[in-house]
Amino acid sequence: MTKIKSLADLKKIRDEMQSKIKLRENSEHPEQTVQIKVGMATCGIASGAKETMSYFVEELEQQAIDAVVTQTGCMGFCYAEPTVEVTLPGKEPVVFGYVNKSKAEEIIEVYIKRGELVDGIIPLNFKTIDD
């Protein structure tokens, strides 16, 4: 990693990172990457998030679907762990609850491949600091 030596440096890196993420999120090309975030705090892991995450990684790779699977912290929906957020190219992120292996399979087959929603969406019920 390069050293950040000044506030200007920091701003530059921030802008680079933001546009990199935007590029990923806002692309209209269907061949662009699918983004998947798995809630991997202690609560999620205890409910099987590790298995869910590795299933996504392996299954998407095997099916040659262009996707980035990353971990994130607690989304707050402890009653519905493991929770997973899926962002299809050009679409709003969608959060799914109770994602075990079979739910993950359904998400890949129905939502990621066909773009149809599946049951078990968790509506985001909070405002962010930018709202």
Next chain:
Amino acid sequence: MSEYKMQILVCSGTGCKASESEEIINSLNSLLDEFGLENDVQVVRTGCFGFCEKGPIVKILPGNTFYVRVTPADAEEIIKEHVVKGRTVERLLYTDPVTHENISDSKGIDFYKKQIRIALRNCGFINPENIDEYIARDGYMALGKCLTELTPEETIQEIKDSGLRGRGGGGFPTGLKWEITRKSEADQKYVVCNADEGDPGAFMDRSILEGDPHSVLEAMAICGYCIGADIGLVYIRAEYPLAINRLKTAISQAREVGLLGEDILGTGFNFDIELRYGAGAFVCGEETALIHSMEGLRGEPTFKPPFPSVSGYMGKPTNVNNVETFANIPVIINKGAGWFNKIGTEKSKGTKVFALAGKINNVGLIEVPMGTTLREVIYDIGGGIKNGKKFKSVQTGGPSGGCLTKDFLDTPIDYDNLIAAGSMMGSGGMIVMDEDDCMVSIARFYLEFTLEESCGKCTPCRIGNKRLHEILDKITRGKGKPEDIERLKVLSSVIKDTSLCGLGQSSPNPVLSTIANFEDEYLAHVNEGKCPAGQCKALLKYEIVEDLCTGCTLCFRNCPVGAITGERRLPHYIDQSICIKCGVCFEKCKFNAITLT
């Protein structure tokens, strides 16, 4: 991609399910079939929208039309009007209680969102092990702003103006604490992050550290800049291994890019952070005990003053703040005190994270503006009480807090209101209890906890809590006397007045608040030998109703202790002196011949 032109989202959270959301889904689907629209419109079940009071909720995409209090009978109108003709069904829209306007489309779609995520802004959003993602979300910009544009005094003023108060429980004004530590003169000062989260049921600090460790590191550096410290220490319990790992990763990444260490951002400011592990003692959340534990001494509190801001770690001025408090700091600097202090109530600004637990449908971590009512938290965001039971009480503030009744459901939550109601904010655990919970047992449970966790240094806490626990235990075993209630009250006030630290000063709170709010339950235990909630086993009595007993011998054969006697085809009898109240006979009896009193 999807062939569907429209998607109808129907809430199937527990609350909405109870008000027939499944029937709505069935009606919608059969109507779609009828109109031949099943390939154009998809009906999807969702989790809780957090607006259960107005449920069942139906949301239609595209357009984000938000229908409330929908009934199965409304399905036809939704399909005929909205789906077929594209006309919004006005009568099902949410009406703003103030302006009386109907709110329909995406512009007003946030109206039902009662949560604002400030401290949790990045939790569940960024990858906590990647500093770049934090930077992309304005990470370390607040530190940069302080170091290059603001003097320490100006930064402290900003924090003071924001009205931020300590989120660990006490609610001391954060800016003031920083100012006092800044004014203490010394060759070395320290910033300490209190990550010794110990309240049963509270896990917000762990979640912040696991989901957004950099926000805490950044805030600690800002604090160091303000008070004149170059070393920060995070005191974290060893039983949080994942949080420790993520913190370690975050610290090493920040060092690698030069956001911790020497000459940060070329400003000449030095700051580094180390971890200190605790063994998980509750009393070490008290700042003097925490400091002693970090020094390698026994985790025991000492008398204040001197406050840590004057003489703390290694005898040097030390600023101790809680994880959640720190997580708010970067946002206050970036968005300004004026933005922050518009959220919340007059004396409690900003938001508070609560860990919702107990007999509630949507167990989880929530962040609401100060001033939100308990009713909104429990019935909307929390989705109400499990299994449709009746709400009895909510416990806030952990072992130092109290149990509030339904009379307090409409009290806006802030530091001062909770104290006035006989409880406290604490670190934000919120445990919901239903009609099946015995309040005497709850008080006993918390006393058991304080008893285990008392360090034993001062007599009132060490011995007083033991006696409190004994009396409570006696009551739950049916051996209590009416005068015990008065003894509990007297003893509690002595412990509160004479204990050395916050642990003892607050440990009788669960007892006092349950006596104040549920005295009838205590009286039922001591006067009638009954537990109204049916929780205290010793007070239960299983009896066989002679007229209903057929003498089938099923209870006799299943009783594990041989307490049941009787001849075949003749009424049986339970010997109360042998019965262990396991309830097997009650479950097995096919003739409802066994009563429980």
